[in-house]
Structures are given as C-alpha cells and as structure tokens.
Amino acid sequence: MTIKDLVKAFPDANIKIDEPLSKYTYTRTGGPADALIFPKSKEEVQALMKWLNENDWPTTILGNASNLIVKDGGIRGATIILTDMNRITIEDKTIRVLTGAPLIEVSKRALEAELTGLEFACGIPGSVGGAIYMNAGAYGGEVKEVIKQVTLLTRKGVIKEMTNEEMDFDYRHSIMQETDDIALEVVFELEAGDPEEIKAKMDELSYLRTSKQPLEYPSCGSVFKRPTGYFTGKLIQDAGLQGYTWGGAQVSMKHAGFIVNIDNATATDYIELIEHIKEVILEKDGVTLETEVKIIGQDLVSNEKTGRVLIDKAKTSLKSTFSKISLADESTN
Numbered sequence: 001m002t003i004k005d006l007v008k009a010f011p012d013a014n015i016k017i018d019e020p021l022s023k024y025t026y027t028r029t030g031g032p033a034d035a036l037i038f039p040k041s042k043e044e045v046q047a048l049m050k051w052l053n054e055n056d057w058p059t060t061i062l063g064n065a066s067n068l069i070v071k072d073g074g075i076r077g078a079t080i081i082l083t084d085m086n087r088i089t090i091e092d093k094t095i096r097v098l099t100g101a102p103l104i105e106v107s108k109r110a111l112e113a114e115l116t117g118l119e120f121a122c123g124i125p126g127s128v129g130g131a132i133y134m135n136a137g138a139y140g141g142e143v144k145e146v147i148k149q150v151t152l153l154t155r156k157g158v159i160k161e162m163t164n165e166e167m168d169f170d171y172r173h174s175i176m177q178e179t180d181d182i183a184l185e186v187v188f189e190l191e192a193g194d195p196e197e198i199k200a201k202m203d204e205l206s207y208l209r210t211s212k213q214p215l216e217y218p219s220c221g222s223v224f225k226r227p228t229g230y231f232t233g234k235l236i237q238d239a240g241l242q243g244y245t246w247g248g249a250q251v252s253m254k255h256a257g258f259i260v261n262i263d264n265a266t267a268t269d270y271i272e273l274i275e276h277i278k279e280v281i282l283e284k285d286g287v288t289l290e291t292e293v294k295i296i297g298q299d300l301v302s303n304e305k306t307g308r309v310l311i312d313k314a315k316t317s318l319k320s321t322f323s324k325i326s327l328a329d330e331s332t333n
C-alpha cells in the first residue's frame with residue numbers, strides 16, 4: 001500500500017505529503033512526515049486507524065508537538081496530528097473536549113464559565129490529548145485532578161471509555177504510555193468558582209511562568225523529569241552547564257531545565273546536548289536524568305547527512321564566488 005492508496009481511500013482528508021515537521025514542533029526542529037494527516041472528527045480518526053492498521057502502516061500521533069523532539073530523518077508511515085479536532089462544549093460543571101483542543105483554551109473557557117480547577121493549566125502549551133498522555137501539571141496542579149472520563153481508541157480502531165482511576169495517572173504518566181491508545185475525547189469535571197479569584201490565580205501563574213521560562217525562544221519545556229530529591233535546573237546549573245551551546249541548541253540562560261533553539265538548531269543538536277547533560281550529571285552527582293520530552297522518528301541516514309554537508313559546502317562556495325564577483329564588479333565601476 002502506498003501513499004497514493006491512502007489518499008484514494010480518504011479523498012476528503014487533509015493529507016500533506018513529505019511535510020516538514022519543523023513547521024509544527026515547538027522546538028522548530030525535525031524532519032519530514034511521509035504523510036501528515038489532519039482529521040477533524042473522532043469518526044475520521046477511527047476510520048483512519050482501522051485502515052492504517054489493516055494495511056500495516058506505522059502510525060504516529062501528535063498533539064501540539066510541545067513535548068517532543070522529532071529526529072532529523074522525520075517519521076515514516078502515517079503521522080496523525082489532532083489539532084484540527086478541537087471542539088469544546090460546556091454544560092453545567094462539565095467540559096467535554098475533543099483532544100486536539102489547546103489546554104490553554106480550555107482553561108480560558110473554564111474561566112468564562114466561572115468554573116475553577118483548571119487555573120494551573122493556563123500556560124501549558126499542549127493539546128488536551130497530550131496533557132492526558134503526559135498527565136501534564138504545573139504549580140501543584142495536574143490534569144488527573146479534574147478528569148472524569150476519557151474516550152480512547154485502540155490502534156485497531158476500537159473505542160474504549162475509561163474512568164479517571166482506569167487511566168492510572170501518576171507523575172507525568174498515564175496508562176496510554178503503555179497501551180499506545182489514542183485519546184479522542186475528555187470530560188473534565190470542575191467546580192463553580194468566583195471568576196475574579198480564578199482570573200487572579202491565572203494572572204499570578206502566567207506572571208510566574210513568563211518571568212521564569214524562556215518563552216521568547218522555541219523549546220520543548222522541561223527536558224528532564226524531576227529526579228527524586230533533586231531539582232534538575234539546579235543540578236545543571238551547579239555543573240556549570242547553563243548557557244552551554246551545542247550547534248544551534250543552548251541550555252537556557254533563564255531556566256537551566258529548558259533547552260532553547262537559539263540559531264536554527266537541528267534535532268540532532270538537541271539530542272546530542274541532552275546526552276551530554278546526562279553524562280555530566282551522572283558523573284558529577286551520580287544522578288541518572290530521565291527525559292520528560294519524547295524523542296521520536298528516525299535519524300538522518302548517512303547519505304542524507306553527506307548530502308546536506310555537500311549542499312551546505314556548495315552554498316558556502318557559491319556565496320564566496322558571488323561575493324568575489326560583486327567585489328570584482330565594484331572594482332570595475
């Protein structure tokens with residue numbers, strides 16, 4: 001089965017071929033997806049998954065791509081990005097959300113509906129699906145505290161309804177990390193609250209976030225999970241790694257737990273820098289850092305690497321030829 005067969009089977013689907021994922025990832029790095037699909041409804045995702053599974057296509061799911069690094073070789077097979085599947089409906093104290101919706105938007109809608117419980121999420125830049133997958137949290141709150149029900153889809157296209165307990169939420173963990181199921185819809189259950197208090201809390205947390213995090217650069221948030229008994233940022237700072245730069249990637253000067261893309265970084269720059277930090281901290285402190293960010297996709301194969309090096313060299317040599325020609329032109333004027 002080829003990409004042509006996929007396009008033929010889903011003539012109305014929005015499918016982009018050989019699409020650079022750096023356009024969608026928060027780090028602004030990553031190679032191309034063979035086929036990047038933008039479904040708009042649960043039914044569309046279900047039909048796609050059935051077809052892709054029956055035809056043995058490897059399938060990757062993306063939310064807002066704010067917690068992952070896609071390697072420079074990109075992703076083979078199908079990549080489904082859920083950000084166009086984003087309906088939010090509010091009834092009484094429950095908010096029903098299709099999982100491509102931005103968590104920040106859900107948090108804003110909760111404020112408008114005078115519901116409390118999602119203030120902590122007002123600056124987490126992921127989709128609701130990614131937040132469920134990761135059990136995202138901040139400033140003492142976690143999504144697990146406000147979730148009533150999750151609709152999952154298995155890779156074979158079967159729907160499952162899950163309660164909060166069945167999701168097995170823990171620190172940056174949910175059962176989806178083992179089952180590989182896809183979250184389609186989530187029901188949040190909140191409490192009635194005072195809109196002024198809700199807004200004040202959100203303003204305070206937004207201020208804390210903007211003052212402490214390097215939001216002015218592309219990044220993937222905190223790169224590492226918090227090791228028990230330590231603060232990752234402090235370990236990295238004390239090891240003298242703050243500001244350490246590898247290619248276009250840099251350990252943020254504002255928050256040492258973040259790696260920022262300061263100058264056209266590649267995913268390889270990110271991954272090599274992560275490995276370097278892990279090695280230094282293990283040697284210095286005996287602490288094994290575990291990445292919170294997910295690293296997915298394929299490495300550039302060596303002939304692609306060689307090709308890129310050759311193209312870069314050709315560009316450099318063209319630039320210098322042109323500058324010599326223009327200098328020669330200037331001297332003849």
Ligand SMILES: Cc1cc2nc3c(=O)[nH]c(=O)nc-3n(C[C@H](O)[C@H](O)[C@H](O)COP(=O)(O)OP(=O)(O)OC[C@H]3O[C@@H](n4cnc5c(N)ncnc54)[C@H](O)[C@@H]3O)c2cc1C
Nearest residue numbers: 063064065066067126127129130131136137138182183221
């Ligand atoms: C500046 C910045 C600040 C951040 N601050 C925080 C913070 O305070 N707290 C926090 O917890 N995180 C934070 N993050 C990390 C990130 O925003 C969260 O982990 C978020 O929940 C990831 O959601 P996403 O949609 O971007 O997921 P993605 O990055 O797209 O995906 C992450 C993982 O989830 C899977 N996934 C996504 N959607 C689905 C779905 N519907 N079904 C099945 N699997 C799915 C993907 O396959 C992947 O394995 C921050 C990131 C940035 C860049």
